[in-house]
Amino acid sequence: MNFPILSSLILLPIVGALFLFFTKDKEGNNLTAKYVALFTTIVNFFISIYLWISFDQTTSSFQFVEERVWIKDFINYKVGVDGISILFILLTTFITPLCIVSVNNTVKNRLRDFLIAILIMESFMIGVFCALDLVVFYLFFEAGLIPMFLIIGIWGGPKRVYSAFKFFLYTLLGSVLMLIAIISIYWISGTTDVIALYELGIDAKYQNLLWLAFFSSFAVKTPMWPVHTWLPDAHVEAPTAGSVLLAAILLKMAGYGFIRFSIGLFPVASEVFTPLVYTLSVIAIIFTSFIALMQEDMKKLIAYSSVAHMGFVTLGIFTLQQQGLEGSIIQMLSHGLVSAALFLCVGVVYDRMHSRLIKTYGGIVTIIPKYSILFMLFTLAALGLPGTFGFVGEFLILMGTFKDNFLVAVIASFGVILGAAYMLWLYKRVIFGKLVNEDLKQMVDLNRSEYLMLTCLAVPTLFFGFYPEPLFNTIEVSVTDLINMHNLNIASK
């Protein structure tokens, strides 16, 4: 296996972006640009599928590892995947083409530039998930800010400037502390290579501070309460494709970071700070669910529900148990699909009515039935109905939490009920009820591309809801190994 498959996954979108950069930008609907972008991302998706197929599920060691000297005697460019990261790469390559399809109606001006930003974003996101060196990871993690800032700022809604700044500065502030931690790790352990660090371990006396520094970055990105406030703003103002990327993939970087770095590198500190994470997660779940109940803007509601869902994820990760951790990974994947779908759903009605307020709608079930059905499916998946993908993760997380801490689990379970409440209420107010607003009668049902996007998301949502086995097979060994390594480290301290 000598072909640098991961690097080509990272590079391909950039090549596509370069190609687009040198084509001429046309006003209006620039089909060529869109086809080029779509083609690039779909090829990337197939490469990642191939990656998954040829991935050896029986071992927890990193595969497809590439290592090159980058800064001599200091940093090596090192990438590789294990059972955990490969699924996030798949998620990324799966969601990005859908984003590109979704620009059909939403992005009116400077389409080419938008596509370039999305493509560059994709390669940075893939880079985050397969980086095996802390500095390389940081590079990709931070670099993603640039395209996202532009996506929100140029193509966003009326308050876009404020949101873009908030997004950028919040995330940057969190991340610089991580940079200090990374450099400190280099001086403490003499390397920033993740695999080597797993073996070496980091002296327990440094772990707490380092953990906090990493936490500050990941907590902002997750986002955890109380640093979540950038997310609703960013979501509301971002164009649909931007919201989808943000919810489906960017938030997962932090969850992935927690698993890969916080738990993997700082086992002792993770144990120490578990109560902190539990508290923040539970607050996030309950508090933001209540906030979500009161929202009048659909995108904002879904944004707050994202915070709540990510609260479940962090809860599950820090149970430090098989079920909890697996549940968190599955929850991140399912949230990636479902929140992407929900934002696309909001985008669909927004394109027609140019309003995201819930009160604009009501009683549209008879006017756009196809949409209503798909929207229902995703609503149910978001609230975790058994038989949908959303259920699997949530259930496992709660199971893991029950083993670890009964009280936390009970409180978190209320979050499930609240989740059902706000999602169903949203659905009821938008789809059912009396048709008051006469303008709604002009609405047309899903067009072909919208139908395609939502079905693409619906199929895996249902399929993995009934049969999540392939995913578990992929992550199981890696997670078991991570937990074993963790327990071993704790025992030896």
Next chain:
Amino acid sequence: MDNLNLVLPEILVSLSIMFLLILGVFKKNSSLLTFNLSLVTISVAIILTINETFSLNRITLFNGGIVIDQMASLMKIITLIGAFLVLGISSTYLKSFKIFKIEYPILILSSVLGMMIMISSNDLMVFYMGLELQSLALYVLATFNKDQLKSSEAGLKYFVLSALSSGLLLYGCSLIYGFSGSTNFDIIANQLTSDEYALTFGIVFILVGLAFKISAVPFHMWAPDVYEGSPTTVTLFFTMVPKIAALTVFIRFLYVPFLNLIDQWQMIIVFLSIASMIFGAIAAIGQTNIKRLVAYSSIGHVGYTLAGLATGSNDGIQSSIIYISIYVVMNLALFSCLLMLKRNDQYYEDFDDLSGLSKNHPVLSLSLLIILFSLAGIPPLAGFFAKFYVFKAVIEQSMYFLAIVGLLSTVIAAFYYLRIIKIIYFDKEKEKYDSDHGIWLKFSLTFSTILILLYFIFPSKLIEVVSRIIII
């Protein structure tokens, strides 16, 4: 007899200054010729520096007054390249203000000569001579657009304050001479016993003078006014070239004679660094003129450079040198963009003038985007690596406070860079600017932007060169 080959570049530059002066007297309308000859002089000097001295280890000349080592050669080359590009870019700008005169290249050459002497100085007197030579040339350069009130004001301000700081510096030199018995760095280093606290006064005075020259807080007051008032090309020269020389002197002064007194000066440098980083970041927020903004941002960047110096280690020195090299490239790129904002022979330099630039000038705005994100220190651009090396060196010495303050101030600084990006990309567009720019401007913009953008592919190259610099 010392090997004069080693100072051939300096000799060449001084001879050509004299020659050009005479040429200017006897030949009418020789501006263009002077410009071209100066460019030739500088490029020959670059080649000479590379050929004669680049591979040498430490050699001292003229009774130890001049030192030729890796650092001197590298810094001279950067200085010369900077001056070369500034001179090249300047002509169009000067022509449009009708100040395209022979004095300009000659003054640039004299200040470059002064800087080269500063860079190589190993003696307080030699160092002071070089410093004054470059300063005097710079005062005149600042007032070069003498019909404009602001330009004259800038020059006068610079002159008065700079003369004051030179006075302090000279007083410091005399104190050091008095207490150590020599002006030569090496001899001072040998004579030094670490309990000579009186020497500390001398060090402090000299540090104040040097801090003034690189505009570190709290000796920065002149910078914004001078930067704003001077002709843009001169501002570009100010932000790039003298900083390199001053930094070299800073390094040599602190690390050759006074390394043993590190306990005495380290806190001062840390303070200068922290104050500059924070002040540069906060004060820049309220600006509306790009040149003023650059002044404040350069104060901030000087803070990062000093952070590397404060470490007292070779890694720190190297990281400072890397920082300043990358910073010079970023500044060159930024000013090339600024000089492209021209419409009907009028130059624009306010934030409002950038409004919506991305609609009409997509390539220029993209370059600005890259440059500004790089200045803000966002990976994977070159500016990030500059900061990264500095903080790597800082954290190696366990100076966590400095590192945390520094990185937090990058977040504040990011705000004002983002504000410019916001104006360029998110705001309503204005009239188009001219798009026929000189080849120099295009070249320097393309060259520097590509360096910034693609630095991350081969980051080792610069480190390899810099890592040969060993002072301690």
